[in-house]
Amino acid sequence: QIEMQKRITQIEEAREQERAIQSRKANLKAELQKVERNNYRLVINNSGPGTARNVKATLDGKPILEHPAIVHDQQEITLIGPDSEISYMTDINFDCSPPFEFKVTWEDDSGIPGKWETTLTL
Numbered sequence: 001q002i003e004m005q006k007r008i009t010q011i012e013e014a015r016e017q018e019r020a021i022q023s024r025k026a027n028l029k030a031e032l033q034k035v036e037r038n039n040y041r042l043v044i045n046n047s048g049p050g051t052a053r054n055v056k057a058t059l060d061g062k063p064i065l066e067h068p069a070i071v072h073d074q075q076e077i078t079l080i081g082p083d084s085e086i087s088y089m090t091d092i093n094f095d096c097s098p099p100f101e102f103k104v105t106w107e108d109d110s111g112i113p114g115k116w117e118t119t120l121t122l
Contacts (some may be wrong), residue, residue, distance in 0.1 A: 021110045021111070021112065022049075022110070023049055023050070024049070024050045024108060024109035024110040024111075025049070025050045025108055025109075025110040025112070025114070026046050026048040026050045026051060026052035026080065026082070026106055026108040026114055027046060027047045027048030027114075028044055028045065028046050028048075028052055028055070028080065028104050028106060028116050029044070029045050029047065029116060029118075030042060030043060030044045030057070030102050030104065030118065030120065031043055031045075031120065032090070032092075032120050032121070032122055033087070034122075038092075039090075040090045040122070041087040041089060041090060042059075042064075042069075042070065042087060042088045042090055042102075042120070043085050043086070043087045044057060044080065044086050044087070044104065045084075045085040046081065046082060046083065046084050046085065047083065048082060048083075048108070049082050049083075050082060050108040050110060051079065051080070051081050051082060051108060051109070052079070052080040052106040052107070052108055052114065053078065053079055053106065053107050053108065054078055054105075054106060054107045055077065055078045055079065055080055055104060055105075055106045056078070056105050056106070057102070057103070057104040058102070058103045058104075059100045059102055059120075060100055060101050061101065063076075064076065064088065067100075068091070068095075068096045069090050069091060069092055069096045069097075069098075069100060070088050070089070070090055070091070071088070071089040071090065071091050074088055074089060080106075092122075097122075098120055098121045098122050099119045099120060099121045100120045101117070101119055101120075102117060102118055102119070102120045103115070103116070103117040104116050104117070
């Protein structure tokens with residue numbers, strides 16, 4: 001009986017710890033959103049309750065601002081608050097068009113490094 005109660009307590013403590021971690025996590029995803037005819041923005045969205053810091057995004061293995069599909073003279077954004085999004089203007093054309101391999105990494109208050117990757121298409 002005592003061993004069972006100890007085990008139940010351990011399970012409840014682990015669940016509470018997991019809930020606390022989840023409440024501090026950022027959750028980043030990205031997509032190409034059409035703004036107008038033949039004009040797109042690369043949007044990175046944080047749907048999590050935590051702030052994403054030290055955000056590093058790449059397209060086809062290149063830092064985001066060095067990729068030819070991204071308009072130059074933009075500031076790199078490395079902080080995305082909870083339930084927020086950032087975007088970059090793109091220059092998608094016949095010479096430079098999707099699919100693009102997108103990867104993003106970040107840190108948040110959960111203490112667990114964040115990572116997400118996908119293939120971006122129109």
